[in-house]
Amino acid sequence: MQFDVTILGSNAAIPAYNRHPSSQALNYNGNIFLIDCGEGTQFRMNEFGIKRGNLNNIFISHLHGDHYFGLVALLTSFNLNWREHPLHIYGPPALEEIINVHFKHSSTQLRYELHFHSVLADEPKIIYEDSTLTVETIILTHRLPTTGFLFKEKKHLRKIIAEKITEYNIPHHKITDIKRGEDFIDESGKKISNAELTLDPLPQRSYAYCSDTVYTESFIEQIKGVNTLYHEATFIHEHEERATETFHTTTKQAAKIAKLSNAGKLLIGHFSARYDDLNFLLNESKEVFPETFLAEEGKTFSI
DSSP, X not given: OOEEEEEEEOBOSSOBTTBOBSEEEEEETTEEEEEEEXXXXXXXXXXXXXOGGGEEEEEOOOXXXXXXXXXXXXXXXXXXXXXXSOEEEEEOTHHHHHHHHHHHXXXXXXXXXXXXXXXXXXXXXXXXXXXSEEEEEEEOXXXXXXXXXXXXXXXXXXXXXXXXXXXTTOOHHHHHHHHTXXXXXXXXXXXXXXXXXXXOOOOOOEEEEEOSOOSOOTTTGGGTTOSEEXXXXXXXXGGHHHHHHTTOOXXXXXXXXXXXXXXXXXXXXXXXXXXXXXXXXXXXXXXHOSSEEEOOTTOEEEO
């Protein structure tokens, strides 16, 4: 089952060196979840082949413009393209007012249903759930109330061995129960153990998106063992004092979070416009956490 993330925007507040403000498209089995929506997001979606028709949920981490200034433009384009199916937005409470003011003064009447879900940065909560996936907030520490998002697969069912279906003449309506761990009673009354009929399920996968935050270990336990961690790394470690002043994180601090949480791999992004060459930032992070990668725009990372 597909589970990957495409980087649409990787820079901090000021676009520079052909890097754009924060935005990512997470693809889970063909369903697109947009994470932050900085200026120019819809252009990058076009450029990188992100299918808008498969986008039904948008998550906004906080109300600094480099994380949502592209949102109203995207919503308007959906309208102009005759979108009809509902769209859900999850973000800070004031974002709903911002959207409504834009539509009020532009006399925009949406053709599709827009559902807004207020997200508070007070304690971790599950804010989205379907049959296969949950999204939980990660409470970050920034100049405005800010959340990250933890995308986590639900526990998979066990895998039934195809040959056993024929061998024991297992009826179709019993297969789901067996996948859930039940034994099977055949026509003669003999019990066939689940261990003989099935294989262990695939492990659950997870992706943590940690947006703007000063260095904090407060959410380490929540993201423990995450397969892929995105963590902002706005500054090189030499500029740690500046990072603290602006409630941001350095390369080595982001890498330390990955190490402490036992992440599978680390993506760093939200780069300051002061840096042209990002290799130095990458190398700094790798000193602490070797499995670090640059969240470069257009790249897709498997979770």
